[in-house]
């Protein structure tokens with residue numbers, strides 16, 4: 651079985667972790683591709699370095715909402731240049747975070763919109779972070795999609811670590827977006843995520859670990875790594891009453907379509 655980890659911060663792993671070993675574990679557990687998103691310019695550059703070093707690794711570049719107060723006029727130009735690297739396959743992670751409240755919402759919204767513009771110019775999909783902000787994220791995505799002159803062929807992006815309910819999931823899928831499902835689906839209290847996985851259209855989900863965060867049960871609380879993707883896939887297989895092999899196939903196909911990388 652082959653899996654894709656569509657959201658994995660190899661650029662934020664604790665320093666004691668040996669990345670060679672993490673990659674080897676991933677390969678031994680059927681992971682064929684790993685997407686590493688940046689959260690600011692520095693970690694975007696690190697994502698590109700990792701993608702240059704490991705064949706299976708690809709990079710996304712962008713400014714996270716919690717870092718949005720570092721946005722300067724020149725940031726757009728810098729990111730635009732980085733977006734031309736052959737292993738950069740997405741703009742991310744970008745979005746809104748009204749939970750942590752590090753940055754005023756008006757700044758977050760401006761930086762989110764600027765980077766959606768960059769997606770349009772570069773033709774790359776977006777990786778969206780949404781925390782306590784799903785209604786606003788959906789609103790700005792719909793606005794953006796309506797204003798776009800050119801649309802990409804594949805999916806427009808993914809809402810990573812999807813926080814909404816089934817109704818939100820259907821709204822976002824109708825905008826040609828995918829939803830990222832990670833470790834929290836294995837937690838007992840994730841009622842909304844369980845419902846989505848029971849009732850999702852097969853072509854709308856990608857798997858993610860969000861390593862080093864959000865380790866799935868039975869590793870909850872420990873440092874997460876891509877090799878743990880199987881616990882997430884197994885839980886989705888149980889919830890959706892589909893074979894694990896089918897979940898692997900469909901989610902891998904979706905990720906390949908999203909990031910349009912060499913297969």
Ligand SMILES: [Zn+2]
Nearest residue numbers: 657687743860
């Ligand atoms: Zn992330």
